[in-house]
Structures are given as structure tokens and as C-alpha cells.
Amino acid sequence: MRFLPISLLVGLLLQACSPATTKGMTERRPARATVQNPYFSRTDVDYLYKMNIQFGDHNFGGLLVVKKLDDRQHRVVLMGEMGNRYLDLTIGPRRTVKNFAMAELDKRLLIHVLGTDFGMMVDEEVPVIKEFTAEGSQVFLSRQGEGRRYLFFARPGGELQRIVRRGYGKERVELQFTGGNEGNASHITISHLTQPLTIDLDRIHN
């Protein structure tokens, strides 16, 4: 009997400490070791998007090309509508390699931020350490560097709807996928929740 209040207290404390990202959700033992992001998973598809980057009052448009090179790497190219390359990255599980950057964009921090964002967007097989369920969604937790990554799948449909990256106790970045059919996302929004940076991507069928 003495243990009941203590158990309740511990339970309440744990609930209070659980991050807002999964608040109110039920944690359960993960039924699988990895989950799949299907949106950039085919090597025979050229993924082409119209891109708009909003940073504070600045607006920057262009095209985004994503090509899966092999099971571990994607090439991500940002370019102008007239075909001029802005930035060309090869993104792997552990590092981003810069193939080309125009002088104005050749900044280490910028390449790191975009490499991390696009890496999270294209990463196909994500290892799972925890699983949560709530009405209408199933959430998988994965480690990402010093932070954590949450992948939200619709239930029962199973489509990947959003990815949230947390770091230092806060939600930092959120990716939302909409209009996905047959593994294609027609619209993707990457929102930085602690910085005024948003990237909108609309699929172009070439």
C-alpha cells in the first residue's frame, strides 16, 4: 500500500518530464528496429520541387533536385529557375559533402543547417529506440546526433506525416509532408521553430 503513492508520484513526475512532442501519448516497446521514410527512396526517380526559402524578411526561390544515389546517399541540388546551380550537396548518414556552392552561399553554418534539414527529409531507414501511440498517429523516436528525432505516421493509413527534431530541451525543426501518394510527397514544409527560417517545397512533375 505504501508503494502505491510512491508509484503514482513517480508516474506523475515521469509524465511531467515527458517532452511536449509526445505528451499524452502511450509509450510502448518498439515492435521494429527501424522505420522507413518512403518519399525519396527510389533511385530511378528524379525528385524535382519548386522551392521557396523564407528567412526573416528575405525571400529566396528556385528549384530543388533530389536524387537517391544508393542505399546510403542522396544528392541534393538547389538551383535557380534559369538552371544556375546555387548549392550541390551529397548527403550521407554521417556527413554532408559540398560538391559546389556559389560564393554567397558558401558558408559553413548555412551548409550545415541545410545539410541537416535535407538529411532529415531524405533519410530513408531510421533506427527506432522508442515507440508511442495516440489516436490517429504512431510515433517513433530515433537519436539524431546530440538531439532526438520523432517520426509521426498516420494510423491506420501508415503515411509519414511529419518529423520533429528536438535538441537541448526544445523542438527545433519540424518537417511536414502532405499529399503523399505512392511514396511521393506533393508538398513539404521545413519549419525552424527557434529561427525565422521556413522552406516550402512543391513537387513538379517533369
Added chain:
Amino acid sequence: MRNTLITLLACCLVQAAIAQGTPMSKTQGEQFEQELLKSTANTQTLQSDFTQYKHMDLLTKDIVSSGTMSFRSPNTVKWAYTKPYDYSIIFKDGLMKVNDAGRKSEMDIGSHKLLAQVSDMMTKSVRGDLFKDPAFNVSLFSGAKSDVVVLKPKDKVLAGYVKQLELNFGKEDRKILELKIIEPNDDHTRIVFSGLKINPALGDAVFTH
């Protein structure tokens, strides 16, 4: 085996030469320049549809877009893309004005050196003074259906973005047919013009977003 390789290599070299044409002699070059100047002497405005093919070795097929290009003397150019998206860019009075599906912005041309140079090349090709640009090494080639002006940037910074520009002109009328921008890694953008109109009425509204 060795002979096969040599033959293959020779075929590739011949193919490359045919693609660009044979180099013009000095006399041919001077005649071409005169003809180009003559054909463009009275051009005040110009409008043409275009189809753009962005080739990247990475991709399974070229990215295709299309729209209308408008020019007004001395140096105002508008590229309006209508497929597969609405986007237009105006080079006017040292400024670059962009309308990206309703999102409008304006910036100094200086920060977009490559686009400014490409636009400048278009202007100069229409004015006929393409050959006098000190920023490029110019060479001329004569092909079966068109004559080609090849411009290689002298400036190292610009050469980091573009290996060469190729402008194709019709053999008979000397009208511009095609513009190709080749990057240092050999990916390229090819813009093919069609339905070219010389001196159409182009008011200020055309060059305003």
C-alpha cells in the same frame, strides 16, 4: 583491342567537332560579324517563345520549362516562365526584378553575376556587339544548320560558374536559334527559341511585374 579504342576515341572527337561545327577562318568570321550587325541594326525590340532544357548527368531526363523572352533596346530583358511554374525575371536599369508566382523581389544585379552576364550576352547578341566583350574569349564555328559563337569567360570567378556560353545563329537570317550555358562539370542549360518576332510593340507593361 587497341585499334578499337583509338577508333572509338576518334569517333568521339569527330562527333564533338560536328556538334559545334568547324572553326571559321578570319575572313569567314569577319563576314559573319558583318552579317550579324546588319541583321540586328534595326532591332529595337524582340520577342520569342523559348523552351529550356536543363541537363544534369545526375538525372534520368532533362528538366524542361518554357515561356517567353522579351527584349527592348538598349538593355532591358524579361524571361517569363509559364510552364511548369509561373516565374519571371526582368533585368532593367541595373536591377533584377523577380516575380515568383506572386512573390515579388528586387535585387542588385551585382549579386547575381552569372545571370547578369547571360542576360548581357543576350542583349549583345541582339545588338550585334557580341564580339567586342573584353570579359570573354570568343571563337566562331560554322555548322551545317547554324553558326556558333563560343564565349569562354576570362574572369576566374565567372569561370567557376560557367565553362562556356554557346549562341547559335541561323545561317540565312542570322536570327538567334539557341543559347547554351555549359557549367564546369559539363552539366548544361540549353534554351531553344521559336516564333521569334522582330520589333513587336512592347510597352512598359511588358517589363513590369
